[in-house]
Amino acid sequence: MARAAMPRTVPTATDPVAVRSLADAEPAPYWLDDPGRPRARPALVGDERCDLLVVGGGYSGLWTALLAKERDPGRDVVLIEGQEVGWAASGRNGGFCAASLTHGFANGLSRWPGEIAKLEELGSRNLDAIESAVARYGIDCAFERTGEIDVATEPHQVAELREASEEAARMGIELPFLDREEVRKEVDSPTFLAGVWDRTGVAMLNPARLAWGLKQACLDLGVRIHERTRATELAHRGAGVVVRTPYGRVLARQVALGTNAFPNLVRRIRPFVAPVYDYALMTEPLTEEQLAAIGWRNRQGLSDSANHFHYFRLTDDNRILWGGYDVIYHYGGRIAEDYNQRPETFAKLAAHFFRCFPQLEGVRFSHTWGGVIDTCSRFSPFFGTAHGGRVAYALGYTGLGVGATRFGADVMLDLLAGERTERTESEMVRTKPLPFPPEPVRWAGIGITQWALARSDANGGRRNLWLKAMDRVGLGFDS
Known part of the structure; x- marks a missing residue:
């Protein structure tokens, strides 16, 4: 297939048109720049006891606390968060809530071919459960089950997408292949050569509002939440575990760790995760004419198929989020607030945006931001226990945790209960990725x-x- 026609002038990262579009952008995550952002709960002061302590106020911790109360309303659950609920990856991501537990069908097939059908089924049920919880708890997070299209922008990617679609079909999984004309009927970019459409396996949502909604649901069920409370140390204490914080400590029978890319309280787990930075732009709201120019009527999420890929989607007020491509690792796994803004990446992303959508020349960006994610060598989460089964952890979501963290929460609760379930019996849950080597x-x-x-x-x-x-x-x- 011939390469798609490119715009006559392709912007570069130093092109003044692309850079000018960033002039008024707010250096902050769009989702968190919300007047509806809830106030932080008071910090933990003094000592507390509980049945289950959840460390981390992102999706992983929030789902764990919520599901723990749903399983046993009488369980005394405390959640502590070092800053504010949803402030990190859970409030900064693209809002792609995927059914996949394996960072996509192709990655899952390559690593667990014997159980990929079961993992796909578990993932689909997990996404259904998220949709049900959003409705049941009245979480206003603009949940739209629009699906996602993976697009080819280079000739070799066309064959790869066709092969993935055919392999999925052989397993009874519907991932229809779209040729160039078909994919451009869905979203019109001169760079699109083909696509594979997962029609039901991905939802779009507002990620910060999901986190805040889960926080309120937890509070309504009786979870005690302390924000601005950093866990500094974890130790075995008698029949339980004690976790120290700056102003107090918590003695818990069990602990669930949902700390994402941040240094894990179980030190032996740290080599399995590399914290990397991902970046995104948000446009101003598009006019009806601008939307018509790109024909994005069905509001699917999109991503391209390169190794360094872009992901993009529409918000409920018709902005375009455009992210990905650069992934930045800092020596020693350093995490710092200064890394959340990276002008050279934003300029590059803006140039790529106008290459994809030359029809939108003149659109400006309202927000620029970045954040750290917990990548691992197999691109999909891993799980385990420590301290004699009293502590459970789930991490390594590699940027696809909006949906999979709920599954991970169920796995942690299964492990803490010592239960053999269809989740804990899977090879994916029973095995770990290879650790990353030490520095340098x-x-x-x-x-x-x-x-x-x-x-x-x-x-x-x-x-x-x-x-x-x-x-x-x-x-x-x-x-």
Whole structure:
């Protein structure tokens, strides 16, 4: 298939038109810049006791606390959060709530071919349960089950998408292939060559409002929430676990850790996660004429199929979120507030946006932001216990945790209960990814892999010897 026609003038990262579109952008996450943002709950002062302590006020922790109360309304549950509920990855992501538990069908098929059908079923049921909870608790998060289209923007990606669609069909999974004309009827970009449409397996939502809605649901069920309460130390104490905080401590029978990319209280888990930064832009609201120019009537989420990919979607007020591509790792896994803004990445993303949608020349961006995500070498979450089964953890969602964190919460509760379930019996849950090597090998390896992935994108998808070696040992690194 011939390469799609490009605009006559393709903006570059230093193109003044692209950069000018960023002039008035607020350097803050769009979702968190909301007058409806709830006030933080008081910090923990003194000592508390509880049945279950949940550490982390993102999706992972919130779902764990909520499901724990749903399973046993009499269970005494406390949740502590170092800053505010939803302030980190849960309030900064693209709002793609996917059924996939494996970071996409292709990744799951390559790693767990014998149980991918079961994992897809579990993921679908998990997404149904999220939709049901949003309705049951009256969470106003603009939930839209629109599906998602993975698009090809290079000729070699067309064949890859067609093969994935055919493999899914053989397993009874509907991921219809769209040719160039069909995909451009859905969303019109001169860069789109083909697509695969997951019609029901992805919902779009407002991620911060989901977190705030889960917070309120937890409070309504009796969960005690303390924000601005950082967990500093975890230790075994008799028949329970004690977690220290700056102004007090919590003695709990059991602990669930939902700390994402931040240093885990179980130190042996830290080598399995590399904290990386992802970035996004948000446009001003589009006019009816601008929307008509790109024909985005069915409001699906979209992502392209490169190693360094973009993800993009419409909000409920018809802005376009445009994110991805760059993924930045800092030596030693450093996490810092300063890393949340990266002008060179924003300029690059703006140029790519106008390359994809030249019809929208003149649109301006209202917000720029970034945030840290917990990537692991298999791109999908892993689970386990510590301290004699009294502590459970789930992490490694690699940027696809809006939906999968609810599944992870169920897994943590199953593990703490010592229950054998269809979740805990799966190979995915019973195994772990390979850990990343220590520094400076980690930093060098990630840098080489990023370079190799960029070269693969530029060379028709061909993977060099380095990437083939990483594939053989099960290590990877991606945007």
